[in-house]
Amino acid sequence: MQTASSHHSIFCISNRRSHVRPNMWMDIKTVNASQLSFSVGAPIFKILSPKRQTKLFVSPNTNDGRPSPSLLDEETNTKHAPSSETETLLSKWSPPGYLWKGLSVLVLTGQVIIRTLKGNIHWRNTLQQLERVGPKSVGVCLLTSAFVGMAFTIQFVREFVRLGLQRSVGGVLALAFSRELSPVVTSIVVAGRIGSAFAAELGTMQVSEQTDTLRVLGANPVDYLVTPRVIACCLALPFLTLMCFTVSMASSALLADGVFGVSINMIFYSARKVLGSWDLISAMIKSQVFGAIISIVSCAWGVTTSGGAKGVGESTTSAVVISLVGIFIADFVLSYCFFQGVGDSLKNSM
Numbered sequence: 001m002q003t004a005s006s007h008h009s010i011f012c013i014s015n016r017r018s019h020v021r022p023n024m025w026m027d028i029k030t031v032n033a034s035q036l037s038f039s040v041g042a043p044i045f046k047i048l049s050p051k052r053q054t055k056l057f058v059s060p061n062t063n064d065g066r067p068s069p070s071l072l073d074e075e076t077n078t079k080h081a082p083s084s085e086t087e088t089l090l091s092k093w094s095p096p097g098y099l100w101k102g103l104s105v106l107v108l109t110g111q112v113i114i115r116t117l118k119g120n121i122h123w124r125n126t127l128q129q130l131e132r133v134g135p136k137s138v139g140v141c142l143l144t145s146a147f148v149g150m151a152f153t154i155q156f157v158r159e160f161v162r163l164g165l166q167r168s169v170g171g172v173l174a175l176a177f178s179r180e181l182s183p184v185v186t187s188i189v190v191a192g193r194i195g196s197a198f199a200a201e202l203g204t205m206q207v208s209e210q211t212d213t214l215r216v217l218g219a220n221p222v223d224y225l226v227t228p229r230v231i232a233c234c235l236a237l238p239f240l241t242l243m244c245f246t247v248s249m250a251s252s253a254l255l256a257d258g259v260f261g262v263s264i265n266m267i268f269y270s271a272r273k274v275l276g277s278w279d280l281i282s283a284m285i286k287s288q289v290f291g292a293i294i295s296i297v298s299c300a301w302g303v304t305t306s307g308g309a310k311g312v313g314e315s316t317t318s319a320v321v322i323s324l325v326g327i328f329i330a331d332f333v334l335s336y337c338f339f340q341g342v343g344d345s346l347k348n349s350m
Helices: 074-078 081-092 097-117 123-133 135-162 166-207 210-216 221-259 264-274 277-303 308-338 345-349
Strands: 026-032 035-040 044-048 054-060 067-073
Touching: 097 221, 097 277, 123 135, 123 166, 123 221, 135 166, 135 221, 166 210, 166 221, 166 264, 166 277, 166 308, 210 221, 221 264, 221 277, 277 308
Parallel strands: none
Antiparallel strands: 026 035, 035 044, 054 067
């Protein structure tokens, strides 16, 4: 330890030429560290020197690695007041919530891709989530697709029959269901059922500090919680989309035959001539992208939850809304890339 000390000098003034009486005496005594007093006989004269306010700081010593105290003037510290105020303002600033969650989506996406490529996948949890997203969601997805298909059939089959275009009904139904309705409707149902559950579960775990417990136990929360959900959604949604497409076509054909008099054989013949392999492949690609959007957004909103039960509710609601908006935006982009230009698919059904 290095110590810093201040030395105060004491000056003695003597004059050999002056005559001093025996009964008179002169001495010098230190009253304070900054006061010098001269006493000549009875009167006492004091000379005051201005005090400098100092503060004791501890700075690391380069010799032995131990801190050493040092004296710094207060005047030098006051020069840094504006910078300290700036640092205080910057330390209090925090990014908005939507910006923070948007960045978390990007970071989480990169982590999932990297951890998946490295093979850090919790397969048991992945199978559990796959069962939850796939078989347990089949009923509500098929029921929704059936009624959406029948409602779509009612809207345009009557007009086609009046125009004498019964032979094109099956082709229009097949293209509409394969390219747009089946992937979008299935993704909307999964976002409402599975996405909200993901956000609520991870939000509750984040608020109750269960994710911190996983880190203490040596488990990576991304590998254990996020990656299985993303893989399950990306694998289950294409199969759900194909099943929903089949049910939609069947319900529409039954309704067109029973209500509008369009033969089922004519509908399926027209659909077989119009429908191509790329239409089904594009539907599966869309559903995979939609599944990735639903799972990543829901998990990102869940792991950034704060504020107790109220925060969990807000995260769940906003996760579903953002997932739906992302699905519609991605659907437009993919449709523009896959089906750009004027098509001639319906020529085969005429």
